[in-house]
Amino acid sequence: ETGVTQTPRHLVMGMTNKKSLKCEQHLGHNAMYWYKQSAKKPLELMFVYSLEERVENNSVPSRFSPECPNSSHLFLHLHTLQPEDSALYLCASSQGQGGLETQYFGPGTRLLVL
Amino acid sequence: SQKIEQNSEALNIQEGKTATLTCNYTNYSPAYLQWYRQDPGRGPVFLLLIRENEKEKRKERLKVTFDTTLKQSLFHITASQPADSATYLCAVLGNQGGKLIFGQGTELSVKP
Numbered sequence: 001e002t003g004v005t006q007t008p009r010h011l012v013m014g015m016t017n018k019k020s021l022k023c024e025q026h027l028g029h030n031a032m033y034w035y036k037q038s039a040k041k042p043l044e045l046m047f048v049y050s051l052e053e054r055v056e057n058n059s060v061p062s063r064f065s066p067e068c069p070n071s072s073h074l075f076l077h078l079h080t081l082q083p084e085d086s087a088l089y090l091c092a093s094s095q096g097q098g099g100l101e102t103q104y105f106g107p108g109t110r111l112l113v114l
Numbered sequence: 115s116q117k118i119e120q121n122s123e124a125l126n127i128q129e130g131k132t133a134t135l136t137c138n139y140t141n142y143s144p145a146y147l148q149w150y151r152q153d154p155g156r157g158p159v160f161l162l163l164i165r166e167n168e169k170e171k172r173k174e175r176l177k178v179t180f181d182t183t184l185k186q187s188l189f190h191i192t193a194s195q196p197a198d199s200a201t202y203l204c205a206v207l208g209n210q211g212g213k214l215i216f217g218q219g220t221e222l223s224v225k226p
Contacts, residue, residue: 004157042118043158043203043216056213090157100146103214105157 003027004106006091012112013081021076021109023091029104031097032074034066037088037108049074050097081113116142120204120217128225133191135220137204140185144206147180147187152201152219161202162189194224 003026013019025032034046048056049068063085065077074091088108094101117140127133137147145166150158164171164180164187171178177190191198201219208215 040122040218042218045213045215048213092157100163102148102160102163103158105159107155108157110155 004091004093004104006089006106006109008109009107010110010112012114013078014114015081015083017081018077018079020078021089021091021111023074023076023106025072025074025091025093025104025106027093027095027104029093029095030071031094031101032068032071033092033094033103034074034076035090035092037090039087043090047076048097055097078111081111083113086111086113116140116206116208116215118204118206118215118217120202121220122218124221124223126223126225127194129195131194133194133198133222133224135189135202135222137187137189137217138185139206142206143182143185146207147178148205148214149176149178149187149189150203150205150216152203158203191222194222196224196226199223 005024007022031050033048035043037043045058046060047066052068063080067075088110090108091106092103094103119138148163149161151161152158162173162178164178166182175192179188201221203216203219205214205216
């Protein structure tokens with residue numbers, strides 16, 4: 001169904017935990033993205049990687065740390081999160097980084113911070 | 115700052131009718147506008163892209179218009195079906211680099 005996979009699909013963590021979200025794209029794309037989606041709010045762009053280089057860091061708190069080891073994989077490392085960080089975290093990829101590029105999204109990780 | 119607004123209230127229509135969703139933007143003149151569909155528990159799926167010099171674009175039962183004077187895009191689904199029930203998001207190219215700015219989405223419910 002989708003060329004972008006995300007694991008885990010659901011995650012519950014305490015505020016002192018450390019966890020990582022994983023994203024993998026099988027589409028041969030050059031750009032990858034992390035978005036946060038909270039209820040009734042627009043998607044918030046968090047990070048953009050183009051050719052494995054971070055090109056966008058949208059004023060995201062340092063408790064979120066992205067990693068892009070290669071063009072197919074993207075991670076989001078989480079530590080000392082807050083309850084307000086509970087949301088759906090979506091990964092996306094695109095061929096390039098321009099506005100004409102269609103973004104392909106993964107199914108998301110539903111995160112609950114207790 | 116750039117702002118995109120979509121109908122915040124859910125849209126409920128009867129099967130077979132035409133659904134019309136709106137996307138308004140302010141403080142910006144995007145060159146492109148995209149529409150996505152999102153089902154519960156899933157990521158958004160791309161539907162259509164329209165350029166500023168294209169007044170209208172169609173794909174099967176879908177039609178998108180782009181009025182740069184009104185700063186508005188309309189998304190129409192003709193002969194709607196219950197399977198069209200989902201949240202529909204519009205997105206425009208931000209004026210800083212290649213990032214997309216999304217609206218909050220409109221939830222459409224098509225009743226049989």
